[in-house]
Amino acid sequence: MKNWTHGFLLGSSYYPEQWDASMWEAEFVKMRELGHNAVRMGEFAWAFFEPSAGVFEFDWMERAIELAARYGVQTILCTPTASVPPWLFQDHPEVLGGNEKGAFRYGARKGYCTNSPRMLEAADRIVDAMGQRFGDNPHIVGWQLDNEPGFPFVCYDPRCLSAFRIWLRERYQTLGSLNDAWGAAFWSHRYTDWDQIDFPFNVGDGAWNPGQKLDYRRFFSDSFIRYLGRQGERLRPYIGDRFVCTNWPDTSWSVDLYQAAGILDVTAWDNYSRPPGLVEWQDQLHGGMHHDIARCAGPNGRFLVAEQSAQTPAHADSKGIHLQTxxxxxxGALGAIFFEWRPPLGGAEQGYISVLQLDGSFGPAYDQHKRLGAELARLGGELADAVTDADIAMLFDYENQWAQGFRVGPDGYDAEFVRWYKGLKSLGRSIDIVKPGSDLSRYRLVAAPGLRIVSEETASLLKQYVQDGGTLLLNVQSGAYDPTGKLRPLMPPGIFADIAGLVTPASVAKRSMTGNLLQGPTDQGIGVKFGVRFADGASFSPETVMEGVELRGAESIAFFTGARMEGRPAITVNRVGSGSVFYVATDSRDGGFYDALARECGGRLGIEPLCAAPPGVEAVSRRTSDWRYLFLLNHTDHRQEVSLPSPAVELLSERRVEGALVMESFDVAVLKWKA
Amino acid sequence: MKNWTHGFLLGSSYYPEQWDASMWEAEFVKMRELGHNAVRMGEFAWAFFEPSAGVFEFDWMERAIELAARYGVQTILCTPTASVPPWLFQDHPEVLGGNEKGAFRYGARKGYCTNSPRMLEAADRIVDAMGQRFGDNPHIVGWQLDNEPGFPFVCYDPRCLSAFRIWLRERYQTLGSLNDAWGAAFWSHRYTDWDQIDFPFNVGDGAWNPGQKLDYRRFFSDSFIRYLGRQGERLRPYIGDRFVCTNWPDTSWSVDLYQAAGILDVTAWDNYSRPPGLVEWQDQLHGGMHHDIARCAGPNGRFLVAEQSAQTPAHADSKGIHLQTxxxxxxGALGAIFFEWRPPLGGAEQGYISVLQLDGSFGPAYDQHKRLGAELARLGGELADAVTDADIAMLFDYENQWAQGFRVGPDGYDAEFVRWYKGLKSLGRSIDIVKPGSDLSRYRLVAAPGLRIVSEETASLLKQYVQDGGTLLLNVQSGAYDPTGKLRPLMPPGIFADIAGLVTPASVAKRSMTGNLLQGPTDQGIGVKFGVRFADGASFSPETVMEGVELRGAESIAFFTGARMEGRPAITVNRVGSGSVFYVATDSRDGGFYDALARECGGRLGIEPLCAAPPGVEAVSRRTSDWRYLFLLNHTDHRQEVSLPSPAVELLSERRVEGALVMESFDVAVLKWKA
Amino acid sequence: MKNWTHGFLLGSSYYPEQWDASMWEAEFVKMRELGHNAVRMGEFAWAFFEPSAGVFEFDWMERAIELAARYGVQTILCTPTASVPPWLFQDHPEVLGGNEKGAFRYGARKGYCTNSPRMLEAADRIVDAMGQRFGDNPHIVGWQLDNEPGFPFVCYDPRCLSAFRIWLRERYQTLGSLNDAWGAAFWSHRYTDWDQIDFPFNVGDGAWNPGQKLDYRRFFSDSFIRYLGRQGERLRPYIGDRFVCTNWPDTSWSVDLYQAAGILDVTAWDNYSRPPGLVEWQDQLHGGMHHDIARCAGPNGRFLVAEQSAQTPAHADSKGIHLQTxxxxxxGALGAIFFEWRPPLGGAEQGYISVLQLDGSFGPAYDQHKRLGAELARLGGELADAVTDADIAMLFDYENQWAQGFRVGPDGYDAEFVRWYKGLKSLGRSIDIVKPGSDLSRYRLVAAPGLRIVSEETASLLKQYVQDGGTLLLNVQSGAYDPTGKLRPLMPPGIFADIAGLVTPASVAKRSMTGNLLQGPTDQGIGVKFGVRFADGASFSPETVMEGVELRGAESIAFFTGARMEGRPAITVNRVGSGSVFYVATDSRDGGFYDALARECGGRLGIEPLCAAPPGVEAVSRRTSDWRYLFLLNHTDHRQEVSLPSPAVELLSERRVEGALVMESFDVAVLKWKA
Known part of the structure; x- marks a missing residue:
């Protein structure tokens, strides 16, 4: 993998087209003052690059790039397609798609239709022109395609409907296969012509067929990957080995990032996790989870933070900027780009809090920015080749995320995934988050919460992993669905019932869940308080579901309490071959439940933390063949002591440390040992 | 009335088209194992009956019907019109209607336009073909038309707009009459052409004219009755004396069930009342209320439960299935059909909890199902001719329900009706629920909550009923409106002011109510706690309204408390001829208020319960000329003792009982005496 | 200024077209009985004035006007354009506009498009015909244009889009100016053709450009002023010196009332403030605030209450009617018109609580109405020339109201303005509410909350006002924006930073605010309780924002408390020339905060109340050259004592009073002294 710049890309987003050209140079001087070596430009500049169809003006950007380079700042150049210029919409309104309310109007951003021939044509033209003009510019370090693609989450225009029908035909070949996959016998939806397939966004009664809904999301994801891939393909002939990325706003997303990584050189995402000091420290682990997905999505085991807050509010410690970076x-980031350099005076994001203030002076986090610049200039190179070496993994699956209710709040797949992640983080080790079907042999423990849809192939790999000594964590409804989104004609947990050693003939859904998994006569139980009790007496409140488990070989290690559920299994373990399968028949809103679950599994497996860090101090490791790096991140607003396993060099302070390491609030330590 | 099958129809819904034909026979074997004698099939099978326009495939269903019959299971066959096949929508998009968001899209169910000529044509064709093919099939016991008709609650497409104009012209003959009925002088709506009448679903400001809104609901109800009636008329020549029904999802509905009974042989409804053990026992009376409406709607004083939950969730007692049936x-049900036989693997209701489980095994309620099968096989015949003999009645009026805000939650007509019903049930007797204008001479007490719109004819009947010795209960705003939905130019309670012996010049609406009944300057009274106090000291909190009553002959029997309302009449009674009129000038969310009201009236009339059952044990009676049957239903989760008036035979246990009858949680007893 | 009638116009709205003509005379007799001298008619009578295009029927209204006059009741006649007749919509559907859901449908009211040529043509025709027929009718005292114009708050139809483009072209002349004003470089919105400008009501992602949004609201306001002005211009040739008004529903509105006053003779508004006895007395000040805006909007320093509630609910004291009038x-009102005379029987407002009851009898507030009639007949003439003499002013600015989120609830400009008003009212004096740019020399104190957008001219005037000895109160973000709605490239408070003596480099938005003012990483501070503490120890809770103030000359007079905000300035004062500027860096939901702020400023300036009235008794003054009038309004439901500064005549009781004046609940006193 190419190490694209001075070890670590540090910079911000800048929009020269919003400012008088006479101001530019002074900005780059200030960037150098902070130790920035990168700037992201060009995003949203389409109307300035191409003021009318086929007429290009690139001189201004070339000048900006050169000015930046004069002060040691390299450019990440963006294709500007995320916001179409007024003239393009005027000429071809179809470049924008639409939603259930109708066609998109002009006046904000995005909404372009990835299946509109006119849009693709226009995107080709601007991308080609940029490639020709800037492809070999020596000051460009990499390219970003578009901006935060995959939003809005639907496009229901006629172009997408046609494309969806073609996509379905390619997927299913025959209508018989499609009818079978969708269970179309239900409600008389037996399609006899591909053109009968519609987007059912305003129906008389009922929801989308779940098979169709899942296929729509697959199609949507594929559409964006194809759209971005096309930009990448057109650029590559011009840009040599410069990297190509896009900036995903989130890893729980409408596009499958694992799959999208196939057309990119690095996975980048916009880290708007709340900065330290503003949320409970547990919530600060959230950003790390996205990092872990981005890193494992790859390619190349690295990722980029493409946007990140540049200041903290008045009542927060600006050390948060340092800690978050x-x-x-x-x-495992290879760079971090702050959003943004200077607050725009007008437009929908006017006054956005930035590195600079409205009057061009540095903001309150100046010291932290300067410190980061210096530290990363010194250490970025050394750390560039260190890789993450996790022995715990989670399986993140976009199809299950979509099928279980995409973006539905705390009951959704992704929210539950985050709760599991935080629980496993209490084991004090690094975590990989990989896609189902990955090689799991290096992991001692693999958690697959929400893996309801699973193919036979993936299920076989997981069974083999367990047979060979691995530990697998499953939960509610795991394995019950096949890849079409249909239920298997098996007692849940379906294809996993054998390795879980149980079936779940009935369940209690305390509240209605998204989708139809637990439909039926349910309620709150007339004031009964239900609980889940662990062997050590710790007790937690179940949230959306309690399955009525029947053991078929598994052993129960936690139990439900309350009314008719009293004493029934809530968490079980089943010995399979050399390994074991844990099954969690419930969920909770209480983080302690997931910590207890992790403690239970970790204890049985003898998993030790990387170092004896107190709660609130995150420990993450990276290594090269020669060196081992331990990052300690004090996410709390108070002093903490970490007991070190052995003397080490602390890289930020450049001091040798041993015994108890004292960390002030929001402090960072990077310890280094011989591998 | 024909006694259609072995006394009581017991079975489930089954969708053979969703399963491989090789599986069918085994299903019917299992039905026989449970003692089922009926299965409902064909609903939603249009695309399988008619794979393309005018091409019919009925062999498969004939085979299913015959297989079922082989195991003693008769078929209720459904016309499949509730979900149009893809090809029909493709050929004629107008078969689906639309709402305020535009035309309905394809991909779920319903939404067909009852006023679309193309839809009616297509429905005729499939109904005719089914009649021809299956009309004389000896294994078919009855027919269901469509599925849960009357939803969605509006159709705003151009076909319905045209039909609405025609309907209005038929109703009003002249625009002058229409303008008068709608009070169209308000806001300048004086129509001069029938085509000026629109559906005002996206207006600049203001609500629909209430007269137009009421007429729209009448038109909507009529449209569905005409649509269903047309199917029935086409079927009858083929089907002999087999019964025709449809499955109403609720009796508080968009279609007037009393009127719809004119085209049906039996009123059927889908009983999704919460099963016992999951809600307070008072809430379990809700299903009984719907039963009472369905039975009284008739025709023939009988009803069918067309859908009912087949299992209880893990934490509930499966005896609930038994008790609910x-x-x-x-x-007075003549049958009960569980929904559904087997969980669908795909489609919008995939995994729906059913009699069977996903793998085809019997579910947790197996014992209860089997017990029901045996009991009803034994007793169904005997009970088939026993009729309900209520001496208390309530008037349920669809037009008032619609006018007072259809489906508006706890402030609506129907929610208040339920609260009155539960209160009157505390008198421990059976209740009839009839439409205004019915013969009331057999009833000692008639409650008409929410009878705000009332015709002069109905008002006269009610006055005569009271004159003749009856007791009538009225409440807030009763009689204030005429059948056009306009206020009468009289002090409320308008046409009833004389028999109520009071007027209500002002009122307090604690919260805004639906519609404009109590519009004006109102509020919460700055923290004042208002109350209603009965003579015995019992006190309750009023909810949405307190009328400022001026007595004109009536006597006050309960009073308001709080601030300037202190001591003003809340409930009154007025002697009229040989009878009396109670007037309730408020409402409450506290069930105790309605119990106290019933106790007050019942006490004055000397009404005794059917038997001395404790709270939570419902008592309902039926009788033949020779025998009297008392059903005791313990809706609670604990043991109860019922003191019997005299020795009797208990039919389920086939034992003679006397003195105190002990009932375990959720137990049922059926006592039988000589009449 | 003409004194249009018997001193004070007192009456109600009446709709003769809704009633049989035989009933009219008796109504006017009853109006006379109450001492009414005015009636408002004609509103919504278009279909009766013009039953088909160009055919007019005015005799009926002439007869009603003459009948009214016979009983001493003069008519305010309305143009009926607020609800178009059915035939007009049928002929030209474009007379109604549309919103984001599409074109408006027919069947309620309003929604007419002020930029539709067909609508304007039709309005011209009816207005001309009414002018010709009624212009010189001696019984007409004044005219009302349309009804509650300015609602719905948007019209997005093609006519308005065209008109908006023309309006923009007139405002900006060149697209370059427009692009600059809107900051259109953001998101690539560089317009190259006026026709590219759209209404972005259904966009892919993001909000309207704030410059476009502000211009849309300006355009909307201008459209209504032009539409109403056109009606006024056509009427004036016919109507001599009769007054022309319209009835604004609110002064926080979609139309700039100060600007609209240019086409009217008097500002009228519909006072639906809650009547006394139903809300806390502080909330009753709300109506007075609207009065103060209406009066200061002018022209002529007078205003009219065009609608007001005619009754109180059953639990409230009907004295509220008296007090509110x-x-x-x-x-400073010159008249008050109750809404409405008689409850309509049908239509969307059926049964609206009115002066009369449903049966035509007088309602419960009869005594109060009669008392008002007598008092105002006696005193109306004397008071007609007395003007308000305030020495405290507030600046109300429609553009800031619109830009900061129009009608957004408690976080909006107008809600905060009300809180400031109530606080300043605690100083016990009259308040003027004028527009920015007004002459302020007569005021000792000027409060300008929410003056974020401000022109250089207005800022200069304010600075001069302070230099010359005035006291100016500013708050959060004041002066940060220029009139295009763009941020100034200055540290906030921007153009006021120098006179405020501070800058605000950072801020804490406790909750997200409308618009983008405080966007960025923010949160609740993990359970920290923040406060604002005054020097006297009084402490309040900040609500949406705490700015991180850096003093540059100002002195802090209240401080934040809590976590990292502890001890930072919350309220400051800065000496400038002979005057001073207070700056409030936060807000609150606690009225006490604004009282404390007023106390702090009032104390420093030595402002004394008009008289020593206890909380809950509002004091307002008016004067002529000879006399001074002090109005004491007991808004509370209990007796209060007011200590009078000197003996006076109390006009309602016609008694001489001195020392302590005892006021019963909801009592009014009007004291009169020699000036």
Whole structure:
């Protein structure tokens, strides 16, 4: 993998087209003052690059790039397709798609239809022109395609409907296969012509067929990957080995990032996790989870933070900026770009809090930015080749995320995934988050919460992993669905019932869940308080579901309490071959439940933390063949002591440390040992 | 009335088209194992009956019907019109209607336009073909038309707009009459052409004219009755004396069930009342109320439960299945069909909890199902001719329900009706629920909550009923409106002011109510706690309204408390001829208020319960000329003792009982005496 | 200024077209009985004036006007354009506009498009015909244009889009100016053709450009002023010196009332403030605030209450009717029209609580109405020339109201303005509410909350006002924006930073605010309780924002408390020339905060109340050259004592009073002294 710049890309987003050209140079001087070596430009500049169809003006950007380079700042150049210029919409309104309310109107951003021939044509033209003009510019370090693609989450225009029908035909070949996959016998939906397939966004009664809904999301994801891939393909002939990325706003997303990584050189994402000091420290682990997905999505085991907050509010410690950036590094980032350099005066994001203030002066986090610049200039190179070496993994699956209710709040797949992640983080080790079907042999423990849809192939791999000594964690409804989104004609947990050693003939859904998994006569139980009790007496409140488990070989290690559920299994373990399968028949809103679950599994497996860090101090490791790096991140607002396993060099302070390491609030330490 | 099958129809819904034909026979074998004698099929099978326009495939269903019959299971066959096949929508998009968001799209169910000529044509064709093919099939016991008709609650497409104009012209003959009925002088709506009448679903400001809104609901109800009636008329020549029904999802509905009974042989409804053990026992009376409406709607004083939950969730007692079915019987059901036989693997209701489980095994309620099968096989015949003999009645009026805000939650007509019903049930007797204008001479007490719109004819009948010795209960705003939905130019309670012996010049609406009944300057009274106090000191909190009553002959029997309302009449009674009129000038969310009201009236009339059952044990009676049956339903989760008036035979246990009858949680007893 | 009638116009709205003509005379007799001298008619009578295009029927209204006059009741005649007749919509559907859901449908009211040529043509025709017929009718005292114009708050139809483009072209002349004003470089919105400008009501992602949004609201306001002005211009040739008004529903509105006053003779508004006894007395000040805006909007320093509730609900004291009307008078009203005379039987407002009851009898507030009639007949003439003499002013600015989120609830400009108003009212004096740019020399104190957008001219005037000895109160973000709605490239408070003596480099938005003012990483501070503490120890809770103030000359007079905000300035004062500027860096939901702020400023300036009235008794003054009038309004439901500064005549009781004046609940006193 190419190490694209001075070890670590540090910079911000800048929009020269919003400012008088006479101001530019002074900005780059200030960037150098902070130790920035990168700037992201060009995003949203389409109307300035191409003021009318086929007429290009690139001189201004070339000048900006050169000015930046004069002060040691390299450019990440963006294709500007995320916001179409007024003239393009005027000429071809179809470049924008639509939603259930109708066609999109002009006046904000995005909404372009990835299946509109006119849009693709226009995107080709601007991308080609940029490639020709800037492809070999020596000051460009990499390219970003579009901006935060995959939003809005639907496009229901006629172009997408046609494309969806073609996509379905390619997927299913025959209508018989499609009818079978969708269970179309239900409600008389037996399609006899591909053109009968519609987007059912305003129906008389009922929801989308779940098979169709899942296929729509697959199609949507594929559409964006194809759209971005096309931009990448057109650029590559011009840009040599410069990297190509896009900036995903989130890893729980409408596009499958694992799959999208196939057309990119690095997975980048916009880290708007709340900065330290503003949320409970547990919530700060959230950003790390996205980092772990981005890193494992690859390619190349690295990721980029493409946007990140540049200031903290008045009542927060600006050390948060420092800590958040080092959290990026700890999880394997190759760069971090702050959003944004200077607050725009007008437009929908006017006054956005930036590195500079409205009057061009540095903001309150100046010291932290300067410190980061210096530290990363010194250490970025050394850390660039260190890789993450996790022995715990989670399986993140976009199809299950979509099928279980995409973006539905705390009951959704992704929210539950986050709760599991935080629980496993209490084991004090690094975590990989990989896609189902990955090679799991290096992991001692693999958690697959929400793996309801699973193919036979993936299920076989997981069974083999367990047979060979692995430990697998499953939960509610795991394995019950096949890849079409249909239920298997098996007692849940379906294809996993044998390795879980149980079936779940009935369940209690305390509240209605998204989708139809637990439909039926349910309620709150007339004031009964239900619980889940662990062997050590710790007790937690179940949230959305309690399955009525029947053991078929498994052993129960936690039990439900309350009314008719009293004493029934809530968490079980089943010995399979050399390994074991844990099954969790419920969920909770209480983080302690997931910590207890992790403690239970970790204890049985003898998993030890990387170092004896107190709660609130995150420990993450990276290594090269020669060196081992331990990042300690104090996410709390108070002093903490960490007991070190052995003397080490602390890289930020450049001191040798041993015994108890004292960390002030929001402090970072990077320890280094011989491997 | 024909006694259509072995006394009581017991079975489930089954969708053979969703399963491989090789599986069918085994299903019917299992039905026989449970003692089922009926299965409902064909609903939603249009695309399988008619794979393309005018091409029919009925062999498969004939085979299913014959297989079922082989195991003693008769078929209720459904016309499949509730979900149009893809090809029909493709050929004629107008078969689906639309709402305020535009035309309905394809991909779920319903939404067909009852006023679309193309839809009616297509429905005629499939109904005719089914009649021809299956009309004389000896294994078919009855027919269901469509599925849960009357939803969605609006159709705003151009076909319905045209039909609405025609309907209005038929109703009003002249625009002058229409303008008068709608009070169209308000806001300048004086129509001068029938085509000026629109559906005002996206207006600049303001609500629909209430007269137009009421007429729209009448038109909507009529449209569905005409649509269903047309199917029935086409079927009858083929089907002999087999019964025709449809499955109403609720009796508080968009279609007037009393009127719809004119085209049906039996009123059927889908009983999704919460099963016992999951809600307070008072809430379990809700299903009985719907039963009472369905039975009284008729024709023939009988009803069918067309859908009912087949299992209880993991934390509930599966005896609930047994109790709920016997509650059906107690209120006069001639059958109960569980929904559904087997969980669908795909489609919008995939995994729906059913009699069977996903793998085809019997579910947790197996014992209860088997017990029901045996009991009803034994007793169904005997009970088939026993009729309900209520001496208390309530008037349920669809037009008032619609006018007072259809489906508006706890402030609506129907929610208040339920609260009155539960209160009157505390008198421990059976209740009939009839439409205004019915013969009331057999009733000692008639409650008409929410009878705000009332015709002069109905008002006269009610006055005569009271004159002749009856007791009538009225409440807030009763009689204030005429059948056009306009206020009468009289002090409320308008046409009833004389028999109520009071007027209500002002009122307090604690919260805004639906519609404009109590519009004006109102509020919460700055923290004042208002109350209603009965003579015995019992006190309750009023909810949405307190009328400022001026007595004109009536006597006050309960009073308001709080601030300036202190001591003003809340409930009154007025002597009229040989009878009396109670007037309730408020409402409450506290069930105790309605119990106290019933106790007050019942006490004055000397009404005794059917038997001395404790709270939570419902008592319902049926009788033949020779025998009297008392059904005791313990809706609570604990043991109860009922003191019997005299020795009797208990039919389920086939034992003679006397003195105190002990009932375990959720137990049912059916006592039998000589009449 | 013409004194249009018997001193004070007192009456109601009446709709003769809704009633049989035989009933009219008796109504006017009853109006005379109450001492009414005015009636408002014609509103919504278009279909009766013009039953088909160009065919007019005015005889009926002439007869009603003459009948009214016979009983001493003069008519305010309305143009009926607020609800188009059915035939007009049928002929030209474009007379109604549309919103984001599409074109408006027919069947309620309003929604007419002020930029539709067909609508304007039709309005011209009816207005001309009414002018010709009624212009010189001696019984007409004044005219009302349309009804509650300015609602719905948007019209997005093609006519408005065209008109908006023309309006923009007139405002900006060149697209370059427009692009600059809107900051259109953001998101690539560089317009190259006026026709590219759209209404972005259904966009892919993001909000309207704030410059476009502000211009849309300006355009909307201008459209209504032009539409109403056109009606006024056509009427004036016919109507001599009769007054022309319209009835604004609110002064926080979609139309700039200060600007609209240019085409009217008097500002009228519909006072639906909650009547006394139903809300906390502080909330009753709300109506007075609207009065103060209406009066200062002018022209002629007078205003009219065009609608007001005619009854109180059953649990409230009907004295509220009396008090509310005298509150109108106290603030300078020249008349008060109750809504409405008689409850309509049908239509969307059927049964609206009115002066009469459903059966035509007088309602419960009869005594109060009669008392008002007598008092105002006696005193209306005397008070007609007395003007308000305030020495405290507030600046109300429509553009800031619109830009900061129009009608957004408690976080909006107008809600905060009300809180400031109530606080300043605690100083016990009259308040003027004028527009920015007004002459302020007569005021000792000027409060300008929410003056974020401000022109250089207005800022200069304010600075000069302070230099010359005035006291100016500013708050959060004041002066940060220029008139295009763009941020100034200055540290906030931007153009006021120098006179405020501070800058605000950072801020804490406790909750997200409307618009983008405080966007960025923010949160609740993990359970920290923040406060604002005054020097006297009084402490309040900040609500949406705490700015991180850096003093540059100002002195802090209240401080934040809590976590990292502890001890930072919350309220400051800065000496400038002979005057001073207070700056409030936060807000609150606690009225006490604004009282404390007023106390702090009032104390420093030595502002004394008009008289020593206890909390809950509002004091307002008016004067002529000879006399001084002090209105005392007891908004509370209990007796209060007011200590009078000197003996006076109390006009309602016609008694001489001195020392302590005892006021019963909801009592009014009007004291008179020699000037």
């Amino acid at each position: 080092w959290t990026d590094v700890a999880h | 016997w509650t059906d019987v107690a209120h | 005298w509150t109108d008078v106290a603030h």
